[in-house]
Amino acid sequence: MGTDLKENAVGRAAVPDKTAGAGRNYGVDALRIFSMFLVLILHILQKGDLLSGAFNAATGTAWALEIMAYCAVDIYALISGFVGYTDKPKPFRCVKPLRLWVQVFTYSFGITLAAFLVFPQKVTEKQLFSSLVPIASRPYWYFTAYILLLILQPFVNRFLRFESEKQLTRLAAVSVFFLSVFPQFSAHFEVNDPFVTFNGYSFLWLLFLYILGAWIKRIDLVNRMRPAVALVGMLLCGAVTWIVRELVPERFKLRLLVNYTSPTVLFMAVAYLVLFARMRVGRRAAGAIAFFAPASFGAYLLHVHPLVWNKVLPRMFLWISKEPVLMAAEVLGCAVVLLALFMLIEKLRLWLFRVLQIDRLVGCELCRRLTLLLKKSPRCHLTTRGFFMPYFPSRTGGSFF
Numbered sequence: 001m002g003t004d005l006k007e008n009a010v011g012r013a014a015v016p017d018k019t020a021g022a023g024r025n026y027g028v029d030a031l032r033i034f035s036m037f038l039v040l041i042l043h044i045l046q047k048g049d050l051l052s053g054a055f056n057a058a059t060g061t062a063w064a065l066e067i068m069a070y071c072a073v074d075i076y077a078l079i080s081g082f083v084g085y086t087d088k089p090k091p092f093r094c095v096k097p098l099r100l101w102v103q104v105f106t107y108s109f110g111i112t113l114a115a116f117l118v119f120p121q122k123v124t125e126k127q128l129f130s131s132l133v134p135i136a137s138r139p140y141w142y143f144t145a146y147i148l149l150l151i152l153q154p155f156v157n158r159f160l161r162f163e164s165e166k167q168l169t170r171l172a173a174v175s176v177f178f179l180s181v182f183p184q185f186s187a188h189f190e191v192n193d194p195f196v197t198f199n200g201y202s203f204l205w206l207l208f209l210y211i212l213g214a215w216i217k218r219i220d221l222v223n224r225m226r227p228a229v230a231l232v233g234m235l236l237c238g239a240v241t242w243i244v245r246e247l248v249p250e251r252f253k254l255r256l257l258v259n260y261t262s263p264t265v266l267f268m269a270v271a272y273l274v275l276f277a278r279m280r281v282g283r284r285a286a287g288a289i290a291f292f293a294p295a296s297f298g299a300y301l302l303h304v305h306p307l308v309w310n311k312v313l314p315r316m317f318l319w320i321s322k323e324p325v326l327m328a329a330e331v332l333g334c335a336v337v338l339l340a341l342f343m344l345i346e347k348l349r350l351w352l353f354r355v356l357q358i359d360r361l362v363g364c365e366l367c368r369r370l371t372l373l374l375k376k377s378p379r380c381h382l383t384t385r386g387f388f389m390p391y392f393p394s395r396t397g398g399s400f401f
């Protein structure tokens with residue numbers, strides 16, 4: 001099968017995974033697709049206005065779906081650390097953030113331009129110009145946070161390689177307490193978001209999840225944690241979160257446990273990673289997973305675009321039934337259909353980019369120009385094909401990593 005596991009949650013490259021044996025871990029690839037399915041469940045519930053109202057069978061069912069899907073974003077970032085961390089140093093490839101930026105720009109500007117041409121009265125020039133700079137205008141908060149993490153990845157990996165498993169375990173434990181456990185209760189003492197994680201919508205939280213994913217890989221947690229423990233723990237965390245959400249009086253709970261930084265949500269993300277990483281996939285299923293996995297992030301970019309999010313999605317799910325069983329079936333069915341549709345659109349974009357050789361342009365010409373700029377920096381060691389390696393003084397007098 002080769003040795004090409006995913007290198008990050010949105011990229012297509014891969015690294016050997018000692019937790020899954022030699023070759024590509026299609027279970028982790030499948031988890032990327034599944035996590036985007038969970039993201040769509042969250043957004044359908046939100047846009048379908050299925051979470052509001054007094055506690056009853058319908059809202060209780062909706063919140064059960066919401067809670068079990070809430071860890072989707074945490075899963076994506078954990079995958080980044082789990083497969084992005086390597087024991088051996090690797091040079092930074094500038095082509096990765098460039099291709100990611102081009103992908104995001106295509107959706108940000110392309111959808112806005114199309115809407116501007118078709119409905120000029122509903123799209124302002126300010127919106128059109130903002131779509132040209134997706135990092136600064138933040139139409140996709142995850143991309144803005146993730147692109148910085150991707151650029152800093154070689155530095156983070158070098159730091160992690162210097163730490164022993166014992167030290168890394170201590171770092172993970174302390175970080176979990178201060179960034180996940182403590183903030184859940186600090187709001188009750190009028191100390192809201194003490195470490196500025198913005199409830200998980202931040203670079204700091206993604207950085208923590210990357211480190212946690214690397215720690216899971218370093219200590220081989222996938223093989224050390226029994227699947228039964230992961231499954232039972234995940235269901236128990238979901239149940240506890242649902243009980244707190246539905247039964248604890250509003251004045252006491254605030255957003256207790258129902259946010260990205262929640263320890264119960266965090267454990268569910270880790271449990272999903274353990275379960276999927278242990279999955280054994282047949283050859284036919286592996287082919288389908290390998291085909292669709294690179295398109296999962298495109299599904300996010302398409303439906304979270306501000307114009308789609310604010311103008312299209314609110315009208316799409318108002319028909320969903322309020323009867324609990326039927327509602328759950330319709331939400332899950334909509335998520336499956338939309339995921340398939342969005343991924344097919346992304347596969348079409350990838351095909352067009354290959355035909356038009358846009359990927360080649362980004363991978364060669366833009367990286368060549370960036371390399372020329374970096375060549376002027378005495379702090380970078382340049383390699384071929386748009387690679388560069390930051391320079392660090394080391395204990396032995398200086399080395400490149």
